[in-house]
Amino acid sequence: MDIYGSYRPVIEGIxxxxxxxxxxxxxxxxxxxxxxxxxxxIKDDESMREKLKAGGFAENEYNALREMTDxxxxxxVCLFIDDVYECVELIRALPGCSVIxxxxxxxNAKPNGYRSYHMILDVxxxxxxxxxxxxxxxFAEVQLRTIAMDTWAALEHExxxxxxxxxxxxxxxxxxxxxxxxxxxxxxxxxLRKIIRAQ
Amino acid sequence: MKILFAEDEADLQxxxxxxxxxxxxxxxxxxNGAEAVDMTKTDAYDAIVMDIMMPVMDGISAMKxxxxxxxxxxxxxxxxxxxxxxxxxxxxxxxDDYLTKPFSMEELxxxxxxxxxxxxxxxxxxxTYGNLELDTEQSELKAxxxxxxxxxxxxxxxxxxxxxxxxxxxxxxxxxxxxxEDAGDDMVEMYISFLRGKLESVQAxxxxxxxxxxxxxxxxxx
Numbered sequence: 001m002d003i004y005g006s007y008r009p010v011i012e013g014i015x016x017x018x019x020x021x022x023x024x025x026x027x028x029x030x031x032x033x034x035x036x037x038x039x040x041x042i043k044d045d046e047s048m049r050e051k052l053k054a055g056g057f058a059e060n061e062y063n064a065l066r067e068m069t070d071x072x073x074x075x076x077v078c079l080f081i082d083d084v085y086e087c088v089e090l091i092r093a094l095p096g097c098s099v100i101x102x103x104x105x106x107x108n109a110k111p112n113g114y115r116s117y118h119m120i121l122d123v124x125x126x127x128x129x130x131x132x133x134x135x136x137x138x139f140a141e142v143q144l145r146t147i148a149m150d151t152w153a154a155l156e157h158e159x160x161x162x163x164x165x166x167x168x169x170x171x172x173x174x175x176x177x178x179x180x181x182x183x184x185x186x187x188x189x190x191x192l193r194k195i196i197r198a199q
Numbered sequence: 200m201k202i203l204f205a206e207d208e209a210d211l212q213x214x215x216x217x218x219x220x221x222x223x224x225x226x227x228x229x230x231n232g233a234e235a236v237d238m239t240k241t242d243a244y245d246a247i248v249m250d251i252m253m254p255v256m257d258g259i260s261a262m263k264x265x266x267x268x269x270x271x272x273x274x275x276x277x278x279x280x281x282x283x284x285x286x287x288x289x290x291x292x293x294x295d296d297y298l299t300k301p302f303s304m305e306e307l308x309x310x311x312x313x314x315x316x317x318x319x320x321x322x323x324x325x326x327t328y329g330n331l332e333l334d335t336e337q338s339e340l341k342a343x344x345x346x347x348x349x350x351x352x353x354x355x356x357x358x359x360x361x362x363x364x365x366x367x368x369x370x371x372x373x374x375x376x377x378x379x380e381d382a383g384d385d386m387v388e389m390y391i392s393f394l395r396g397k398l399e400s401v402q403a404x405x406x407x408x409x410x411x412x413x414x415x416x417x418x419x420x421x
Contacts, residue, residue, distance in 0.1 A: 107402065109344045177347070180339060184347040187396040195392060 003048045004071065005061040010127045014138050015040050015072045018123065021094050022076065026087065034087050036147060040074040062130045065138065069101075069120045072140035077150045081106065081190050084144045088117055091142055096124045106145075112172065113179025114153065116145040148182040200245040200315055204228045205235040205261065206277070207253045215248070218304045224311075230254075232261025239265050239272070245318075246311055247274040249294075251285050259285070259292045266293035273314035277302065326360045329405040329419045331398075333357060343402035351376055352397070355390050359407065359417040366414035384411070391415060 002008055019040050026034045043051075048071065049059050057063040065071055076091075078084045084106065092099055101120040109115045119142040129136030145153065156175055165171060202224050206212040216226045227242070229235050233256040235249060247265070251258040258276060265274070276289040276297040286297050296310055326333040332341040333356055338348050340356070348356065354376045359367060369387040377386060391407055398405060409415035 107344075176345075180345050180347040183344075183400060184349070184397065187346065187400045188349075188393050191389075191392045191396040195389065 003045050003052075003059060003061060003064050004042070007061055007065060007130065008042070010125065010136070011042060011065070011072050011138060013127075014123050014125050014140065015042060015074070018072070018074060018094070018097070018121075018140060022074070022087075022091065025090055025094075026076075034083050034090065035076045035078045037077050038074065039077075040072075043068075043071050043073060065130045069139040070141040072123075072138065074140065074142045075150075076142065076144045078144065078146055080193060081146055081186050082193075084117055084146060087144050088119065091119060091121070091144075094121075097121045097140075100139075106149075109179065109183070112156065113176040114156065115149045115179065115183060116143050116153065118143055146186050148186050152179055152182055200311060201225045201243070202227070202311070203235060203238055203242075203244045203247045203249075205230070205232060205247070205249040205253065205258065207231055207250060215304065215307070219308065219311075222308050232256030232258055232264075235261045236264045239270055240268070244272055246314060247272060248277065248307070248311070249274060250277045251282070251289060252279070259288050262289065262292040262294055273311075273318050275307070275310055275314070326357055328360045328363050328417065329403060329421075331360070331401075331403050331405050333360060340397055340401055340403075342398075342404070344400065346397050346401050348397065349393070351390055352394055356394055359394075359415070363417045366409075366416050368414045372415070 004011060019038060022035075022038055026038070028034065048064050048068065051068060052059050052063055055067065057067050076084075076087050078087060088102075091097070098121065099119055100122050103118045106115050106117055121140045121142065123138050123140050125136045125138055126134075127136050128134045129138060152175070159165065159168075159171060159175070202219060204212065204216060204219070204226050206215065206228065207230050212228050212230070216228045219226045227238060227244070229238060231253045232249070235247065236256070238244075239247070249258040249261065253261075262274060262276075265272075274294045274296075276286070276294045278285045278289065278297055278299055286299075289297055295314055298307055298310065324334065324336050326335065330342045333339075333348075333353065334341070335353055335357060338350060338353050340346050340348050355372060358372065358375045369384045372387045373382060373384075376390070388411065391409075395407055398407070404419055404421045405417060406420050407415055407417055
């Protein structure tokens, strides 16, 4: 049985609505897009069950939608660091959403080099939630990052899920160095854009 | 200090070795240039003291071989007073200093200390200021976060750290970071902007003041 039970169409609807809201407001007055691409997904059944199990929770729709916050996930990938922060502001201002937690891993990179901006939203919906509240409250997680950070995260993810890597320590160290190189490029590109636009 | 001493005159070798050891150094004495070259291949020394005129291999040839192998350890030559050419050739071969025979042991020891001091300065790898750590070998800047720097940025920031709290002009920075290159004040300003972005990115409590009109200055913000 589906871990989200009868709530799957509800959370799919919320996810699509969030994406549409971001798509409709994700540009400057000049028409320039604030982000390069937006992807979104409902955490698949198997991953959600694994995560619940790892957290010591029973596998049911209540826990999937209350104890976990990433059943609905969106990722906003931007060209420049400043655009990431503009998108953060945009998401804060989305109607029917309130930010209940956010972490700036761009300002405070994780020790392995991971950089991104994370937000957990409480989204209000006309449909009742798992506690029977009307309007209902549902969680959604948003990750925002630059293309460079996205490329890095993709590779790090691949390494993490690969079993038995022979020289893991060395690869981790080099990944950390790449994260620092990419961050340097992001910052330099940002600076150059400012210089170009000031002219 | 760990000193390699090459001298073929047995009496002189003995006297100098005894004196330097009495001064707290560890001395390995060899009788000619070839032995000196061999020793540098297997052991790390803080300094070499070498006579020029030696059998088997003279000091200048030995010096050249040592430098060709990439070894940069400080070296002092001992030369006869009359041999100006020897001194020039010795310095050109890679020696850092020389003493003419007869020499004062105290002076030899003082020169060794001076060379050692300078080598230590050269080897400073991590520069620090405020909460900043600049790893000049890895080209890495660290405060709360870590970020990579371009080589020019390392040189620029290294110079700013060495002159922290002081006014530094764009001209000075051009001479230091872009010597002999086709670069102007615009280039300095752009690299200062790059550095400012990176200082902010690692959450440094350090900032670069100054602009087109006023000299630059590295300062702590707290």
